[in-house]
Amino acid sequence: MPRYGMVIDTHKCVGCNDCVVACKTENNIPEGYNRDWIVTESHGKYPAVHLEIRTERCNHCSNTPCVSCCPTGASHIHDFGGVVLVDHEMCIGCKACVESCPYDARFIHPDGYADKCTFCIHRVEQGMKPACVEVCPTYCMHFGDLDDPNSEVSQLLNSRKWHVNLPDAGTEPNIFYLT
Amino acid sequence: MISQIIELSTTRHNPHVDPSMAMWEWQIPVYLFLGGMVAGMMIISGYFLFSGRHKESNCACFSIPFTSVVLLSAGMFALFLDLSHKLYVWRLYTTFQLKSPMSWGAWILILVYPALIANILIRPSQWMIKLIPNLSTISQKISKHHILIRNIGILNMLFGMMLGAYTGVLLSTMVSRPLWNSALLWVLFLVSGLSAAAAYVHLVAKNKAESELLAKADNGFLVIELFTFVMLFLGLLNSSKTHIDAVYLLIDGPFAPTFWVFVIMLGIVIPLIIQLLAVSHKIKHTPIAPIMVIMGGLILRFIIVSAGQYSHWFNAHLK
Numbered sequence: 174m175p176r177y178g179m180v181i182d183t184h185k186c187v188g189c190n191d192c193v194v195a196c197k198t199e200n201n202i203p204e205g206y207n208r209d210w211i212v213t214e215s216h217g218k219y220p221a222v223h224l225e226i227r228t229e230r231c232n233h234c235s236n237t238p239c240v241s242c243c244p245t246g247a248s249h250i251h252d253f254g255g256v257v258l259v260d261h262e263m264c265i266g267c268k269a270c271v272e273s274c275p276y277d278a279r280f281i282h283p284d285g286y287a288d289k290c291t292f293c294i295h296r297v298e299q300g301m302k303p304a305c306v307e308v309c310p311t312y313c314m315h316f317g318d319l320d321d322p323n324s325e326v327s328q329l330l331n332s333r334k335w336h337v338n339l340p341d342a343g344t345e346p347n348i349f350y351l352t
Numbered sequence: 353m354i355s356q357i358i359e360l361s362t363t364r365h366n367p368h369v370d371p372s373m374a375m376w377e378w379q380i381p382v383y384l385f386l387g388g389m390v391a392g393m394m395i396i397s398g399y400f401l402f403s404g405r406h407k408e409s410n411c412a413c414f415s416i417p418f419t420s421v422v423l424l425s426a427g428m429f430a431l432f433l434d435l436s437h438k439l440y441v442w443r444l445y446t447t448f449q450l451k452s453p454m455s456w457g458a459w460i461l462i463l464v465y466p467a468l469i470a471n472i473l474i475r476p477s478q479w480m481i482k483l484i485p486n487l488s489t490i491s492q493k494i495s496k497h498h499i500l501i502r503n504i505g506i507l508n509m510l511f512g513m514m515l516g517a518y519t520g521v522l523l524s525t526m527v528s529r530p531l532w533n534s535a536l537l538w539v540l541f542l543v544s545g546l547s548a549a550a551a552y553v554h555l556v557a558k559n560k561a562e563s564e565l566l567a568k569a570d571n572g573f574l575v576i577e578l579f580t581f582v583m584l585f586l587g588l589l590n591s592s593k594t595h596i597d598a599v600y601l602l603i604d605g606p607f608a609p610t611f612w613v614f615v616i617m618l619g620i621v622i623p624l625i626i627q628l629l630a631v632s633h634k635i636k637h638t639p640i641a642p643i644m645v646i647m648g649g650l651i652l653r654f655i656i657v658s659a660g661q662y663s664h665w666f667n668a669h670l671k
Contacts, residue, residue, distance in 0.1 A: 206367070207364050211362070212363075214360045229362075241452065241525075242526065244444055266437030266438070267434070268375045268436070269452075271375050273526045275664075279369075280366040280368075341592065341665070342528070
């Protein structure tokens with residue numbers, strides 16, 4: 174059984190928003206809502222200023238507060254690939270999962286259910302890549318099985334320095350940023 | 353001198369999520385307050401039944417269960433209004449999620465109603481008997497069994513404690529909101545619920561001794577509430593930078609004026625002084641102090657929910 178994750182090369186990401194547009198198109202995301210987005214972080218002291226551009230989305234964490242707090246089981250870890258999903262027919266819209274995510278990656282869809290990135294599981298199950306990865310013009314995004322030592326994502330993580338977002342929150346995110 | 357630059361910008365602008373979380377609006381604090389107050393009322397009423405005070409004809413334990421049902425139903429209606437996928441609400445009762453405090457809460461609410469109804473049936477009001485004459489027979493049967501009345505009292509105290517505690521646990525389990533990350537939050541909400549309930553009973557009790565007893569009890573609850581605040585703040589202040597930043601939202605941040613003025617001063621300290629003077633017979637009992645306590649309890653829930661949602665790991669990450 175694979176464990177899917179994403180590796181994003183922050184040296185290559187230019188913040189073009191292609192991934193955002195691809196996600197909105199592929200998943201029919203309503204206007205004004207985002208399953209993925211671009212973050213620009215700058216820190217340091219002139220002249221040693223560091224700029225990091227990265228594309229963000231649900232981290233499909235291994236330790237999932239959004240799944241634990243769900244009162245109906247609508248938020249769940251999918252059998253295939255450990256992807257965190259929401260069953261729209263079981264969601265009551267209590268917003269507990271939205272509140273419990275330290276990354277604020279979820280939102281309430283205008284139809285009432287909690288919504289977020291699915292790693293385009295409908296594509297992945299057919300052997301395709303997530304839409305955002307497919308369209309990236311700089312090839313900064315990589316998707317694959319973190320448990321397979323020969324996968325592209327595992328090899329990148331073995332050969333490059335990386336970080337995850339908010340490691341102190343203890344959620345064990347499965348999206349890694351190469352630095 | 354050039355200072356350190358730390359900036360983060362995002363293209364995300366999801367409604368009620370950005371720029372800061374405001375997903376839970378008025379419905380949740382209202383529910384938490386009413387749930388907490390009903391929990392307190394169940395504990396007080398249960399204690400009266402357990403200790404035999406119900407033998408007095410005008411015991412408040414016969415009037416507050418019905419008020420509790422009304423208030424709890426109003427709170428649950430507020431909770432229902434908060435749901436954004438309302439037609440699927442029944443899904444709560446097709447499963448039990450062991451790790452979800454909200455699932456625990458949904459099932460606790462199912463247990464609370466029969467306990468309250470059993471309490472009402474011990475001595476139903478006249479209008480209820482007029483409506484359903486059989487209630488009188490049921491009441492007479494229950495009255496013959498003192499052990500049964502004691503057990504109804506125990507049940508009300510037990511479920512009241514579960515209800516009051518769960519309202520705090522619901523928030524404190526959320527790692528994402530640092531201000532809520534304290535195992536003392538349920539103690540604070542339970543004591544605040546007891547305090548608001550004692551204030552309410554003090555306000556409506558027909559029995560003077562009972563009213564006096566509840567005023568004294570409320571003073572105790574208010575002191576414990578102040579002590580719990582100190583302990584809760586100390587715990588967060590000795591935690592990570594994220595938690596320290598979160599608690600400073602209340603100490604001297606954007607929520608501080610409302611917190612210090614309405615929750616601490618007008619909601620706890622001033623009514624405590626008034627009630628201490630009243631129970632020592634230096635001034636007369638008036639409705640002012642209990643009303644201040646009840647309002648303070650409501651504002652406390654609003655502050656904790658709003659400031660908690662505002663507190664965030666990212667804010668700390670940038671500092």
